[in-house]
Amino acid sequence: MDHKKVINSAINELLGLSIFEGFERDFVEQACAGGTVVFTEHKETLFKFGESAQCFGIVLNGAYKLTRPSKSGEDAIMHFSTVGDVIGAFIMSHKAPCYPVNVIAMGPSRFLKIPREVYIEVWSRQPSIILKIQNILSLRMSQMQHQKSMLKAPLTCKIALLIIDLLHRHEEAEILTLPLPLTRREIADNVGSSVESVIRIMSKWSKEGVLETNDQQIKILNMQKLIELINDR
Amino acid sequence: MDHKKVINSAINELLGLSIFEGFERDFVEQACAGGTVVFTEHKETLFKFGESAQCFGIVLNGAYKLTRPSKSGEDAIMHFSTVGDVIGAFIMSHKAPCYPVNVIAMGPSRFLKIPREVYIEVWSRQPSIILKIQNILSLRMSQMQHQKSMLKAPLTCKIALLIIDLLHRHEEAEILTLPLPLTRREIADNVGSSVESVIRIMSKWSKEGVLETNDQQIKILNMQKLIELINDR
DNA sequence: CGCCTCTTTGAGCTCAATCAAGGTGTGTGG
């Protein structure tokens, strides 16, 4: 059966991710029972803010942005989820969970979607996996806090921080290209500024040889400079 | 033995808090094994940012602010913890945990301090309690996200949001006084602005009869107005 | 070709930061 095959290969991918590090294949299969692999194309919405949350899951491929509506026009971006990130698991244990963010694909992406019941019956009974999730949440939290501590810093710092954070998603230190396609608008919506300001700062960096972008792929040339910017003020 | 008595009365208090709602007294006693009740006076530091985290615990009384150092002078305030809030539990399952924030008392406060081993041996083995903690974390997260979505909103909105959030800590809707003493500087450090700006906005509100403050106790007179401010833009 | 998204640049303006100065209340030591 085709469906079965797809799930199996997805599970193989999962075994390589940090969340299931050290788990038996058997358990992972249980944890993904009833799961389906969803393909989303660029800008397609996976979950919608405020809707009843019947599923959670794991990013297999590509990236998603988590946004919240804000009256002032554009939605604010809360977080960028890349491969291996868990989305929606934190709220599965609520009584009547609603998604606290929109989840929108950035480029074509793949997601393993798992029904809430499986969380309740399998995940939430296994302390080791809840703790893994808690670690993911706590990492996300710590990123947000770092950002928050830079509220009074100039915009350059905030953008530099975002770039460094995204770069640190790779295990390997030598990779210098951001793991996801990123528009200036998305950067602005994440750091809470306007597109124009982001553009002004980044074109200055391009001229100075700090980074280069083609087709929304951002490559860092002078990492040291960015780190200095973050620490300086 | 005196120590025993203190702990016992602390456990009685805990049974009334939402985190241990529906738990047996027996389990709560295990969960607090080795715990000590700590008194901290105003401005005293309970935990220090970056230090090895050997303890976590629960606020019994009063309030604490969680801050992060930021090069630009004053520390940024990440969160205000009031009665029943759990501090530090999220990082207990890390390999070599360090406190990600300073924890500083706001007014004389009481805290039940529990050693890390108890977390590892008791808390982390009990899914129901990990889930409770996850809910607390997720609430805190959701507050931060709400704040983040207001990044582009004018300062008035941010302050109004903070006040409403703190007010919602009470179960009872009719209480209109903030549950903790709050200086203008602390408000500024939380929303990421300067003291002077906060003062300008709040004195305007005082004149308009939206709220009144005496001795750092803030009382809301016109809640509706604040809610409008948040929603308007 | 027209439509759309993304990027870019310039000009002007605004909100809130900064700087400066002064007021009040509390604690501390001579």
Add this chain to the structure above:
DNA sequence: CCACACACCTTGATTGAGCTCAAAGAGGCG
């Protein structure tokens, strides 16, 4: 008991980082 330091609050004047508005070029796509 007074002098001093310190924390907090207040108000005014000045300034600047970043926002808004406007206009336009560069792909990509049906």
